Structures are given as C-alpha cells and as structure tokens.
Amino acid sequence: MASVGQELLDVPLPDMVTKLALGIAEAQRALDENSVETALLLADTPIEIVPALTQTIDEDGSVTFTAADPVAMPLLQIGLNPAFYQFSEASIEVTMDIKTTTSQETNIKVGFKAKVGFACWSASVRVDVSHNRKFQKEVRGTSRLFVKMMPVPPPPRIFPEVTVIDNRPPAPPPTPPPPEE
C-alpha cells in the first residue's frame, strides 16, 4: 500500500498548474476580445451632439435660443472607452485528507477428539487457522482556485488620436476700466 507521503507526491500538481495557466490564458483572451469588440461598437455608435447653443437677449428682454446643426460623434470620441481587465493573481489550494487503516485478525480453532473402545482407540486433532488482513484507505481531496482581476489601462494604440481644430475667433480681451479722472 502506498504511503501517505507517496499519496501526496502523486497529486498531479504540475498538471493542475498547467490547466490553471491555460484556463487563465483562455479567459484573458476572451476578456480582451470582448473589450476590443466593445471598442468597435463604441466607435460605430454615433450620437448626435449639438455643438453650440446661442442665447440671444433682445432689447425688450425676451430670450431666444438657437441651436447649431447637430453633428454625429461616436461614443469612443466623446470619451467612452472599453475597459480592459487583467488577471493579476492566481493560486491553487489543494487539501488532502488521507486515512489509512490496517487490521489483522488471526483465528485458531483447535479441536481434539479421542475415542477409546475395546482394545482400540483413536484420536484426532483438528486445527483451523484463519488469517484475515484488511487494508482500508480513504482519500479525500479538494482543490480551490483563486483568481484576482484588476482593470488595466487600455493599449495606447487602440484609440484614434483626436485633434481638435478650433476656428472660432479668439475671445476679445477684457475691456480695461475707464481711467479715473
């Protein structure tokens, strides 16, 4: 029967670590794909923005608003970005509960029989030996996987660079206060 130490050595730890690593790599790939897909949809989802609103106050005090023609901008351009997550930590916890029991049982039964008659006699001895040896082994094992995810900055080249060219005339300089006389 294998010893407890051998049982522990037989735990397929390298196999478990490999499977965990492959599982994390697969999950990471799925997360990244989802984020890239989100980026594509954000870039493909325009919303209409009213870029300017002019408020006019007439001489009689009435106020009117004039809205500029709306322009379409994708959600990505207004600052809605896909979030990227990364597995930052992973650990395996293996717990084993090994119980081995050995029991041995020997039964010896001796019987003696003798007969005496007329000028003859007989005798017999009967010995029954039974030998039982029992091995019992219980192995219980549990394994737990912990993974930790954290948000990471998106790849810098995934977003288009936005350059704003503002052709509006510069605001007039503030009027200096009239000189004191």
Next chain:
Amino acid sequence: MLPIEGRSLFFVVGRGEAPDAIVRAAGGVVVAHVPDARRVLAVLPLAAGTGLRGHPGLELAGPVSIDAERFARFMELIGLDDARPP
C-alpha cells in the same frame, strides 16, 4: 445616488430589442440609452456583467470606462466646460 462599490459601467447592446429587462434581471441599472433603446449604458456588478457574455438576448455586454481627459475635451468642444463660457 447610485452605489458603485463592486460595480462597473457596461455598454450593453440588445439583440433586436432593448436589453433593459436583462440588465435588471442581472442586478444592474440602466443609466442611459445611447443613442437608441437597444444600446444602453448600465451599471452592473462586475461578475454579473461578465456573466452576461454570450446571453442569447444580447449582442454585447462589454465593460467601459469614461476617459476623463477626453470627456473634458469634448465638453470643452461643445462649450459645456467652465474654461470658456459661452
């Protein structure tokens, strides 16, 4: 005020119809429809949001964040910032 502890912002796109009911069933809250009812921004528990991947009623459920710098630049562009009053 919406509690955001353990939650994240998701861009959820319904497959053919509005995903509001699916978001609510996952414990989330729809915060905006952009620009139509089929596409929403929703605040969801992170695990629930990632669990919506592959939902038959959804085209996409992806985590998003707001780029504060770009959003501020956009606000400046449309004149809603404090730097340049209209």
